[in-house]
Amino acid sequence: MHSNTYINSSRSIGLYKRKNMRIGLLGGSFNPAHRGHIYISNMAIKLFKLHEVWWVINPQNPLKSSKSTAPLKERINYARNLIVGNRIKVQSLEDRYYTKYTYHTIKKLLQCQPGNKFIWLMGADNLSQINLWINWNKIFDIIPIAVFNREGYSRTVISSVAANYYNQSLYNKQNLSKIFKRDLPVWVFIRLRKLPYSSTEIRYNRKRNN
Template sequence: MNKIGLSKRKNMKIGLLGGSFNPAHEGHIYISEQALRLFGLDEIWWLVTPQNPLKKMKTNDTLIKRLNFAKKLVKNNKIRIDSVENKYKNNFTANTLKNIINRYKGTKFIWLMGADNLDEFHKWYQWQTIYSIIPIAVFDREYYSYSVFNSIAGKRYFNKLHKTKNSQSIFNSKLPSWRFLRIHKNSLSSTKIRNNKNYLKI
């Protein structure tokens, strides 16, 4: 089952990757598998949002279609897919994370995102709260390598950058703590796929 279970996962390390996933693609899988390896994670949860608060236009496809497409795409049983935000009737990451952390006490979570998201992170609702409640892993993305430390969030928390060789030690770091990972960049994006004339809607 891909769906996030109800049982508490005490002592597990879980990565949280949020987004519209419109559509989900190999780039999402690549980041997830890198995170599993680098941070020694037990699971990755894809948190498929009903609607990105920063985007005025509604997503092209319904939540159910996006969830179903993601579940068909993913073959790794360590990647679990659900729409927690829809259950909480909330579209804000900060609130979603508070709910998850409160519900799964004893579980170690890390927030995963691409460098393109960090560029606009200061526009997110309660973005500084997110830094204060969960460690963050920022993965390099094409065209965004140099904007990471020039972004408002990057500058604000530059002195909280986790620099030790052992990525997994971030779970023992005092918050706020974040890490920038210069992995092989995957140029795939949901926007590129949607703009492709051969793209078939799910």
């Protein structure tokens, strides 16, 4: 059952009236959101010349246990309080569109927002297991994808099912903002310095300190 937690937010509704925007979609549980998410978002804004990055917080990751996942409203509120500035927005598109899987959520968003351009942002850990997602290959067919390296995952990415399947679609140009003009499928692997914090690390430290 969907709670429509974020549908009535004026901050959310206002976004959907704008056009000709380049928007990054950073999906995940955000359990909890942290500085690493902010770092990736700001880098994406810079590299791809994005107007905004939307944090797409899912109600429940089908591949993760619900026991360790905080309630959706709690995660949304925590993420919103963490953000500084107005170029990073918090969204719960699955809750809004009554969708469960990433492919269906993105497909619905693209149908509702034909006037904007989107790129899916994800960590290398997610690319290594994206082949377990429902309709994972169709995601590549409808939206550009940017994969941000996480320490210890470079080799995993190179040997992953998705990277090998879409090897010919890897974007290697310096001007990343032109990725929106490329035919799909297209994806890019971005090597960054070690990201500050991870949700897993934060949850571990919380348990240790309790």
